[in-house]
Amino acid sequence: MTKTLLLLPGDGIGPEVSAIARRVAGRLINEGLDLAVEEAAFGGASIDAHGVPLTDETLARAKAADAVLMGAVGGPKWADQPYDKRPEAGLLALRAGMNVYANLRPARCFSALADASSLKRVFVDGLDLLFVRELTGGVYFGEPRGVETLPDGQRRGVNTHVYTTGEIQRVARVAFELARSRTGHVCSAEKGNVMEAGLMWREDVQALRDAEYPDIKLSHMLADNMAMQLVKNPKQFDVILTDNLFGDILSDEAGMLTGSLGMLPSAAIGDPGTPGLYEPIHGSAPDIAGRGVANPCAAVLSLAMALRYSLGAPPLAGKVEAAVEAALDAGARTPDLGGTTTTAAMGDAILAGL
Numbered sequence: 001m002t003k004t005l006l007l008l009p010g011d012g013i014g015p016e017v018s019a020i021a022r023r024v025a026g027r028l029i030n031e032g033l034d035l036a037v038e039e040a041a042f043g044g045a046s047i048d049a050h051g052v053p054l055t056d057e058t059l060a061r062a063k064a065a066d067a068v069l070m071g072a073v074g075g076p077k078w079a080d081q082p083y084d085k086r087p088e089a090g091l092l093a094l095r096a097g098m099n100v101y102a103n104l105r106p107a108r109c110f111s112a113l114a115d116a117s118s119l120k121r122v123f124v125d126g127l128d129l130l131f132v133r134e135l136t137g138g139v140y141f142g143e144p145r146g147v148e149t150l151p152d153g154q155r156r157g158v159n160t161h162v163y164t165t166g167e168i169q170r171v172a173r174v175a176f177e178l179a180r181s182r183t184g185h186v187c188s189a190e191k192g193n194v195m196e197a198g199l200m201w202r203e204d205v206q207a208l209r210d211a212e213y214p215d216i217k218l219s220h221m222l223a224d225n226m227a228m229q230l231v232k233n234p235k236q237f238d239v240i241l242t243d244n245l246f247g248d249i250l251s252d253e254a255g256m257l258t259g260s261l262g263m264l265p266s267a268a269i270g271d272p273g274t275p276g277l278y279e280p281i282h283g284s285a286p287d288i289a290g291r292g293v294a295n296p297c298a299a300v301l302s303l304a305m306a307l308r309y310s311l312g313a314p315p316l317a318g319k320v321e322a323a324v325e326a327a328l329d330a331g332a333r334t335p336d337l338g339g340t341t342t343t344a345a346m347g348d349a350i351l352a353g354l
């Protein structure tokens with residue numbers, strides 16, 4: 001049966017990098033992959049067209065697709081939108097609406113790029129981390145939230161960090177399952193020393209490990225210590241499990257270890273059988289948008305993750321990943337990697353590698 005990939009190019013460099021992912025998908029389709037690629041406006045582009053960053057129709061199409069591939073959202077043009085109508089609010093609504101609660105963020109250092117890292121080669125060459133970040137709960141979604149003006153004229157801002165055992169254990173389960181196909185080691189981060197909900201996170205993760213995953217080696221680390229350990233000795237980690245906020249921060253840090261955020265894909269998945277949401281980790285990069293120099297690798301590698309986790313084609317995923325590696329080995333480097341290769345030429349190099 002034909003599978004459907006819904007492309008949401010979005011804003012800034014999103015359309016440029018999505019176009020390359022679309023070319024790669026087109027090649028796979030020509031070679032026999034039974035896939036239909038559709039497109040919809042999202043983020044700022046959707047605000048311009050429909051007044052809101054995510055329309056009901058686009059959310060319905062996302063939920064009906066087998067996989068959704070997003071480019072990037074946001075930019076200065078929409079910075080003055082009311083908070084709940086910003087492009088970023090559309091992204092949070094899409095994640096929540098699709099119920100994709102587990103965000104997989106691999107931070108893998110390609111050997112050809114080890115010298116682009118801000119750490120010495122010895123610390124990052126061969127690095128292969130997998131973040132599993134909780135994505136639809138925690139302080140980005142918790143109630144109460146907002147800013148109120150107090151009787152004395154001061155303002156009071158509130159966001160709430162909140163998790164239930166169910167929310168913690170379903171994302172921990174994803175981490176444990178993935179760890180089984182890797183080294184079997186999961187390190188979970190929280191701030192249980194100062195947050196009751198952090199201590200509960202630790203206890204609930206440990207309880208699931210003890211009950212169902214005795215083969216998994218589970219360790220716990222305070223999130224601030226993890227920020228330090230990630231630059232001190234990143235190779236000590238394999239699978240890292242975090243809540244939404246710490247995962248947002250720590251995965252950016254780990255991403256930079258690999259040389260460029262422009263290389264990093266991500267997958268957001270929910271319950272088995274439901275569509276996944278795939279997106280490069282980088283943002284919309286308004287400063288370089290429209291110049292044809294954005295690195296499309298993260299978008300292409302996100303397509304590879306979609307092939308693996310939602311489109312039932314793991315061998316093709318491996319092929320696409322190898323093609324990206326081949327393009328790098330052949331010397332292709334966009335400016336973020338210190339080279340002069342254009343977006344389109346990087347696409348050519350990836351297609352050649354395929």
Ligand code: IPM
Pocket residue numbers: 088091092248281
């Ligand atoms: C990310 C981004 C998003 C997040 C923003 C754009 C809402 O930083 O995917 O990490 O905070 O989750």
Ligand code: MG
Pocket residue numbers: 248249252
């Ligand atoms: Mg982020």
